[in-house]
Structure formats: C-alpha cells, structure tokens
Amino acid sequence: MSIRGMNNNKGSASIEAAITFPLFLFAMLFFIYLANIYSVKAAIYEGAVETTEYMAEYAYLTDSFEEAAVADYPMAMLKFDEYLDSKSLVDKYVVGGVNGVSFLGSVFPDDEGYINLEVTYYIHLDIPFMGGFKQRCTEHIRQKAYLGRDGYIGSDEDDDEDRYVYVAKNGVVYHESRNCTYLKPSVSAVSIGNAAGYRPCEYCGKDCGSVVYITSEGECYHSRQNCSRLKRTVERKKLSEVSLPPCSKCGN
Numbered sequence: 631m632s633i634r635g636m637n638n639n640k641g642s643a644s645i646e647a648a649i650t651f652p653l654f655l656f657a658m659l660f661f662i663y664l665a666n667i668y669s670v671k672a673a674i675y676e677g678a679v680e681t682t683e684y685m686a687e688y689a690y691l692t693d694s695f696e697e698a699a700v701a702d703y704p705m706a707m708l709k710f711d712e713y714l715d716s717k718s719l720v721d722k723y724v725v726g727g728v729n730g731v732s733f734l735g736s737v738f739p740d741d742e743g744y745i746n747l748e749v750t751y752y753i754h755l756d757i758p759f760m761g762g763f764k765q766r767c768t769e770h771i772r773q774k775a776y777l778g779r780d781g782y783i784g785s786d787e788d789d790d791e792d793r794y795v796y797v798a799k800n801g802v803v804y805h806e807s808r809n810c811t812y813l814k815p816s817v818s819a820v821s822i823g824n825a826a827g828y829r830p831c832e833y834c835g836k837d838c839g840s841v842v843y844i845t846s847e848g849e850c851y852h853s854r855q856n857c858s859r860l861k862r863t864v865e866r867k868k869l870s871e872v873s874l875p876p877c878s879k880c881g882n
Contacts, residue, residue, distance in 0.1 A: 663755055669716055670723045674731060674751065675769055677714035682747045682771045683808050683866070684709045689739050689775035702738040706747070715857070725752040725764065739775035747771040795872060799863040803877045810880040813864055815845040817855055825851040833857060 685706055711728055714720065721727035735748035749769040756762040776794065795804040798813055805813055822842050828851040830838065835853060842851040845860065852860055 666719055667723060667753055667755075670719050670753065671767060673714060673716040673720060674724075674749065674767075677710050678747055678749045678769055678771055680713040681706055681710045682745050682773045684713075685738050685745045685747070686773050686775045687808060689745065703733060703736070706733055706736065706738065723753055723755070725754050743775050745771075745773050745775050793869055794866050795869050797865050797867055797872060797874065799865070802874060804867075804869070804872045804874045805877045805880050807880040808864065808866075810877060812877055812879055815848070815860065817843050817845055817860055819843055819855070820851075822851070831857060 724730045731751045737746045739745050751767055752764050754764045796808050797804050819841055825842050831850040831852045834857045838853040843855045844851050
C-alpha cells in the first residue's frame, strides 16, 4: 500500500471517529436522562400510593369531625413529602421540585367512600444541542377509605370479614392500621465495618460512606436512612383472606 493510501485511510478513520464519538456520547446521555426520569416517576408514584393509603385511614377523622376536612389537602401534601424518595432527582427533573407535584382535583373521600388522588406534575429536561422540553405527567390512584362499618356505601351488605387489614411479608399477625409501629422496622446506624453479613442495597448501596443503615430482619445495608427498601413490604388484604391473629398493638 502506498503512503498516500495509508494517509487516506487514517483520514477516513478520523472523520468516522469525529462523527461516531459525539453520537455515542449523545446516546449515553439520553439513556441516563431516561433512567433518571423513570426513577422520578416511580418515586412519585410510590409516594402517592403510600399517601393514598394514609389518607384512607385519615378519612375516619374527617368523617367523624367535619371541621377536620379542611386539612385533608395539606395533610396529603405533608405525608407525600414524608413518603417521597429520591427528592434530589425530583427537585432536578420536576418543575418546581417537590412543591411542583399537585394534588388538585383529589377527593378525600368521594361520595362512594373512595380516596381519589389526582397527581399532576411536569418533567423538564435540558438536553445539550437540542434545548429543553417539558412534559405533563399524571397519575390517578383510587382506594377505599376506612370509614368504619357505617361509613361505607352499601355497608349493609358487608360483614366484618370483608374489611381490609394489613399484613407484612413473613409477618405473623395482621394489622388494622397501615401506620402501626410494628410495620415500621427499627433501623440502626452502624459503621460499614460492622455490617458483615449484609450485602449492599441494589438502589443505594453504591453510595455508602463510613456509616450505613441496617435492620435486624434485613439482608442489605443502605447509604440512606429513608431508602424505600428499608420499608417493610406490606399487603392490603381482606380479613377473610387472612389466617393470622391480630396485632397486639393495633388489632384490638
């Protein structure tokens, strides 16, 4: 091959690299943005579901004391802020951050005895060379409110065995309240050297410093005390489907 031919091949390779490398970087950046957006949407949805569960129980107070109903919306926003994970990502990708998540249009409860949580927020992205764009996202979560036997529409047809209770994964009792302290595991802060036998959490374990968080029943250590994986997995079931005794704290 002549020297001129070799130089031409090198020149072609340089041009291809100059074109391919920016495209590769753009694709990687796109997938990073996409993963973060899905994380934000999942965190908001999970926080909204837990807020709905809380409001289903809180509805008992507002049904008993009508003047307490004015606090429904602020209470829902307060509990959502408490349950929300990945707040730094939400602040980064949601217009207005956590305060940009709106529950306007929600009903606590409606005429049929259901909590209807309407969630609205806007995702914004600033992509290099393409500018920014904004997308509206919505979620609708509906759950039966716990109003007691007389509070349910059609409660004459329901018996005591059809009320909902809460059961933790591998639990030995059922719970009347989702907020029973026995459903909230005791979290301990230990040095990472004392976390032998625990594996890193797949969600937050890579960011650990010298102090990590563990539970006696768990298998992972966590970098954040509010990691969603530190919460016990709780199912909502009808009492007729459960063959466990009641919790000594909330089951009486």
